Amino acid sequence: MSAPAEPHAAEHRDYVGAKLGMWIFIFTELILFGGLFVAYGMYRSMHPHEFHEAAGELNVTLGVINTMVLLTSSLTMVLSIIAIRLKRKAQSMLFLASTMVLGCTFLVNKFFEWKAKIHHGIFPGSAALMQRPPGERLFFGLYYGMTGLHGLHVTVGVVVMAVMLRLLARDKIRHDDFIKLENAGLYWHLVDVIWIFLLPLFYLAA
Amino acid sequence: MSTAAESIAAPSVVAPHEGNFYNQSSRKGIASWLLTTDHKRIALLYLGAMITFFLVGMTLGVFMRLEHLTMGPTIMKPTTYNALFTLHGVIMIFLFVIPGLPAVFGNFMLPIMIGAKDVAFPRLNLLSWYLFMAGATIAITSLFTGGGPPDTGWSFYVPYSVTTGTNVTVAVLGAFVIGFSSILTGLNFITTIHRLRTKGMNWMRMPLFPWALYATAWVQVLATPILGITLLLVILERVFHLGIFDPSIGGDPILYQHLFWTYSHPAVYIMIIPAMGAVSEIIPTFAHRTIFGYKAIVMSSMAIAAVGSLVWAHHMFTSGMSETSIVIFSLLTFLVAIPSAIKVFNWVATLYKGSVELRAPMLFALGFIFLFSIGGLTGLFQGALAINVHIHDTYFIVGHFHYVMFGGTGFAFFAALHYWYPKMFGRMYNERTAIVAFVHIFVGFNMLYFTFLILGLQGMPRRYYDHLPKFHGGHLHATIGSWIMVAGLLMMVTNLIRGLFRKVDVPANPWGGVTLEWTVPSPPPVENFDVLPVITEDPYHFNPVAKEPSR
Numbered sequence: 001m002s003a004p005a006e007p008h009a010a011e012h013r014d015y016v017g018a019k020l021g022m023w024i025f026i027f028t029e030l031i032l033f034g035g036l037f038v039a040y041g042m043y044r045s046m047h048p049h050e051f052h053e054a055a056g057e058l059n060v061t062l063g064v065i066n067t068m069v070l071l072t073s074s075l076t077m078v079l080s081i082i083a084i085r086l087k088r089k090a091q092s093m094l095f096l097a098s099t100m101v102l103g104c105t106f107l108v109n110k111f112f113e114w115k116a117k118i119h120h121g122i123f124p125g126s127a128a129l130m131q132r133p134p135g136e137r138l139f140f141g142l143y144y145g146m147t148g149l150h151g152l153h154v155t156v157g158v159v160v161m162a163v164m165l166r167l168l169a170r171d172k173i174r175h176d177d178f179i180k181l182e183n184a185g186l187y188w189h190l191v192d193v194i195w196i197f198l199l200p201l202f203y204l205a206a
Numbered sequence: 207m208s209t210a211a212e213s214i215a216a217p218s219v220v221a222p223h224e225g226n227f228y229n230q231s232s233r234k235g236i237a238s239w240l241l242t243t244d245h246k247r248i249a250l251l252y253l254g255a256m257i258t259f260f261l262v263g264m265t266l267g268v269f270m271r272l273e274h275l276t277m278g279p280t281i282m283k284p285t286t287y288n289a290l291f292t293l294h295g296v297i298m299i300f301l302f303v304i305p306g307l308p309a310v311f312g313n314f315m316l317p318i319m320i321g322a323k324d325v326a327f328p329r330l331n332l333l334s335w336y337l338f339m340a341g342a343t344i345a346i347t348s349l350f351t352g353g354g355p356p357d358t359g360w361s362f363y364v365p366y367s368v369t370t371g372t373n374v375t376v377a378v379l380g381a382f383v384i385g386f387s388s389i390l391t392g393l394n395f396i397t398t399i400h401r402l403r404t405k406g407m408n409w410m411r412m413p414l415f416p417w418a419l420y421a422t423a424w425v426q427v428l429a430t431p432i433l434g435i436t437l438l439l440v441i442l443e444r445v446f447h448l449g450i451f452d453p454s455i456g457g458d459p460i461l462y463q464h465l466f467w468t469y470s471h472p473a474v475y476i477m478i479i480p481a482m483g484a485v486s487e488i489i490p491t492f493a494h495r496t497i498f499g500y501k502a503i504v505m506s507s508m509a510i511a512a513v514g515s516l517v518w519a520h521h522m523f524t525s526g527m528s529e530t531s532i533v534i535f536s537l538l539t540f541l542v543a544i545p546s547a548i549k550v551f552n553w554v555a556t557l558y559k560g561s562v563e564l565r566a567p568m569l570f571a572l573g574f575i576f577l578f579s580i581g582g583l584t585g586l587f588q589g590a591l592a593i594n595v596h597i598h599d600t601y602f603i604v605g606h607f608h609y610v611m612f613g614g615t616g617f618a619f620f621a622a623l624h625y626w627y628p629k630m631f632g633r634m635y636n637e638r639t640a641i642v643a644f645v646h647i648f649v650g651f652n653m654l655y656f657t658f659l660i661l662g663l664q665g666m667p668r669r670y671y672d673h674l675p676k677f678h679g680g681h682l683h684a685t686i687g688s689w690i691m692v693a694g695l696l697m698m699v700t701n702l703i704r705g706l707f708r709k710v711d712v713p714a715n716p717w718g719g720v721t722l723e724w725t726v727p728s729p730p731p732v733e734n735f736d737v738l739p740v741i742t743e744d745p746y747h748f749n750p751v752a753k754e755p756s757r
Contacts, residue, residue: 017326017401024393028431035435035465039450042461125447134456141449141457145442 015179022183026190029153033194036146040201043138050135056206057122058143059113063203066109067195073102074192077185084168087175093168096161096181099188103158110151114144143202150198153191160184226632230732243328244732249314250630251335256302256310257699259342263297264695266290271654271688273671274681287671288357289372293349295360296377300384301342303615304473307480308391308426309338311622312419314630316395318723318730319413321404321739326397330390337387345380348373359669361470364451364462368443375444382437385430388476392426395419406741413721413745414503418483421507425472425479429515433469436462460525467518475514477611478578479507481618482549485571488625489553491719492568493560496746499552506545513542523594532591539589546582550575565717566640570621573648577613581606584659599669602662608655620647620698627702628712632729635705643701646694653687720748 044051080095117140121128124141164184167173173181227246231238239247270290273280282290313331317324325331349355352373358366362381367374399420403412440462442448449455451462482503490497497503519527519535553575562568584606588594597603628634661680666673673681715724726734 014326014401017397020400021327021330021393021397024396024427025389028389028393028427031428032431032435035432035439038465039439039461042458043450043456047456124449130455137449138456141455144446145439145448145450149438 013177013179018179018183019186022186026186029190030194033146033149036142036149037197037201040142040146043135043142044205047133047135047138050133051139051205053206054132054136054139055202055204058203058206059116060203060206062109062113063199066106067199069102069106069109070192070195073099073106074189076102077188081178081181081185084173084178084181085175089168089171092181093165096165096168100158100161100165103154103161103188107151107154107158110147110154114147139202146198147202150191150194153194157184157188157191160187225731226727226729227732228729241332243324243332245313245317245324245328245331246630246730248331248335249310249312252305252309252313252338255339255342256306259297259301261699263294263302264692266294266297268688268692270294271685274673275685277675277678278672282671284671285357288669289349289355291669292356292359292377296345296356296381298611299360299473300345300381303477303611305338305384305388305391306477306615306619307484307622308395308419308422308476309334310619311415311484311626312391312395312480315626315723316398316416316419317402318726318734319416319721320399320402320407321722321735321741322398322402323733323735323738325394326401327394330394334387334390334394337383337390341380341383341385341387343380344383345377348376348380352376361466362437362440363466364440364443364459365453367440368452375441378437378440382434382441385434385437388426389430389434392423392430395423396427399423404738404741410501410504411741411743411745414486414497414500414507415480415483415721417504418479418486418507421511422476422479422483425476425511425515429469429472429476432465433473436465436469439465460522460527463522463525464519467521471518471521472511472515474610475510477615479510481574481578481615482507484618484622484625485553485574486549487719487721488567488571488621489556490560490746490748491625491717492563492565492571493557494563494718494748495556495560496744496748497552498555498558499548500744500746502548503552506548509545510542513538513545517542520589520594523591524598536589536591540586543582543586543589550579550582566635566637566644567621567625567717569641569644570617570624573644574614574617574621577609577617577651580656581609581611581613584609597662599667600662601658601666601668604668605655605658605662608658613651613655620644623702625717626723627705628716629723629728629730631706632712632727633705633708634710634712634716635701636708639697639701643694643698646697647691648694650687650689650691650694654684654691655687657681657684657687721745 076095076098080092080099083089083092083095117123122140123129124144129137129140161184164173164181167180227244231242231244231247233241239251242248242251269281270287273282273287313325316322352375353371354373356362356367356370356372356374356377358370358372358374362374362378367378399412399416439448439450443451447455450457451459453459486497486503517535517538519531520539523532523536564572584602588597588603588606624635624640657680661677661684662668664677664680666677666680712728714727716728717724722739723730725739
């Protein structure tokens with residue numbers, strides 16, 4: 001992708017630099033989650049059977065639906081960027097808003113999933129969970145920790161998109177200056193990719 | 207040189223010349239500082255905050271030494287002592303040593319040294335400062351709220367950090383926020399170096415301080431998130447009992463140690479690599495001779511950053527790891543000494559047949575080489591498995607890391623401060639006082655910390671508020687040393703502050719340096735360069751007329 005022309009020479013604008021910075025930030029996010037993946041790998045290798053058992057209790061249908069929701073939201077995100085590059089502002093805003101709606105849908109699904117589990121007494125430190133073997137306790141500890149941190153990232157992503165929507169509306173993001181939207185998109189894809197790893201590790205491990 | 211730089215100083219505190227970044231701001235008053243995106247102003251914001259934190263940390267250290275003046279309780283209870291060594295560690299490490307050189311001198315000098323007008327993301331740079339201050343405020347809040355100041359030591363080891371009733375959650379949150387600031391600074395510097403080097407400055411023409419910042423920035427970016435997730439897990443353990451580190455639920459406390467040191471050992475190199483970079487600038491300037499082995503120094507910075515990320519478990523030899531991993535980590539630990547030694551030999555070789563001028567910054571830099579060498583060599587003792595078991599958790603460790611962190615990074619920070627002071631402020635300190643202060647700091651430092659090494663070998667355990675009679679002589683000697691050192695430090699800080707009020711004529715290049723920052727006026731204008739320089743030769747190209755008259 002070639003860098004867009006710079007209409008305002010006085011303004012400092014560095015398309016490649018801004019993208020480089022975003023990629024480095026994405027590396028740091030991957031490493032942040034990496035610590036949790038290390039913990040998951042270690043405990044799963046210690047308790048393979050118990051992880052297997054516990055994973056069977058998660059709702060695969062809900063997990064897969066949420067995966068579809070997130071994948072679709074990545075598509076609408078890309079469409080939003082393409083639209084603004086083609087100078088179709090209204091279309092771009094519509095696609096971005098759809099991405100936000102899908103992000104919120106994911107969170108709502110997640111909320112009901114957590115609620116059902118907590119309703120059954122499965123949450124960190126609960127009496128019901130403490131009666132189970134250590135591997136299952138760790139599985140659910142990691143489940144809440146990792147999906148919780150991921151959910152936090154989804155929430156941040158939705159907030160970032162709200163800001164982008166405002167910038168689009170005020171023509172701060174234009175067909176010749178869309179790096180902010182593109183970086184927001186990179187972040188959203190990161191959130192998506194992390195979920196793609198969480199799905200098999202928790203839902204499909206049974 | 208601009209003629210403005212040589213004009214007589216105006217009678218205000220910090221605006222001695224016309225057309226510099228102090229008086230060219232578009233905003234007025236306090237807003238010109240708190241809302242600034244100028245890398246030079248942000249650097250000074252960091253400097254002010256860090257000197258304050260350093261003095262607080264130093265005071266805590268003085269109280270700890272006073273406690274050891276006599277046997278038995280001297281001025282405090284054991285719990286107070288535990289809080290003191292925790293706070294001393296947290297403040298010194300997270301608020302002074304780790305961010306110190308990159309945030310202050312990196313911010314101020316990096317863009318100028320590579321011929322840029324600012325860093326790549328100036329607003330992000332300001333955000334980093336606010337995050338740093340927010341983290342510091344949260345950490346300090348932990349002292350006065352909740353169950354009292356944390357008493358876990360700066361490493362927040364589980365399970366104690368999860369079970370103690372003191373205010374660990376808030377302190378850990380503070381460290382987490384500061385880590386975020388550190389990541390953003392690293393990200394900013396990497397992008398700046400990749401994108402904003404001036405025309406002709408290819409990688410092998412870049413001065414060594416920017417090179418060191420580059421290596422450091424990668425470690426900051428790649429290691430700090432591990433600390434982030436580890437500290438986050440400690441908070442989750444304390445609040446929600448997640449169980450990852452809690453053996454009663456099924457977790458493993460040793461995992462915490464691995465994750466913690468996966469960050470915190472590379473963090474040691476975040477502390478020392480920029481210090482080495484600053485010394486690599488100062489040594490050639492005062493030897494008036496090109497740096498010996500430029501490429502070797504560059505490569506050793508990168509090698510330290512790479513190998514240093516793989517040695518973390520040498521902090522855990524006594525934790526019960528498998529013997530295979532212990533031997534491997536011991537080997538890697540010895541390996542990382544090689545690039546450090548390469549640098550020391552290169553600095554010494556630079557001095558050989560140089561025309562060495564023993565000015566105040568140079569004395570601090572030479573002090574750095576001497577003390578860092580002791581720190582590095584005592585580190586090798588601990589890399590050796592048999593000796594490690596003997597000296598684990600003793601004053602030997604305390605002595606070793608004070609030689610590296612204070613004798614290394616601390617001395618390099620002071621060297622850099624004295625070296626770039628005229629550039630940053632357009633003023634000059636009293637050099638005679640600076641040298642007297644240096645002698646006090648150097649003598650007191652060795653009385654204090656070399657005694658620690660001996661006490662440690664004799665078996666004095668660390669983190670105890672009391673000591674046995676056989677250690678009393680050593681403790682007395684160390685405490686007296688601490689007074690001499692603190693006298694020197696106070697003398698130094700006072701001298702630097704008084705220097706701000708002395709009206710002297712500071713030329714653009716008082717030391718005869720050859721890197722780009724000495725080609726701009728002191729203090730530099732807002733945009734640093736009227737015309738961006740074009741680089742045509744290596745960075746340390748000394749010729750006989752580089753120096754301007756300074757006295």
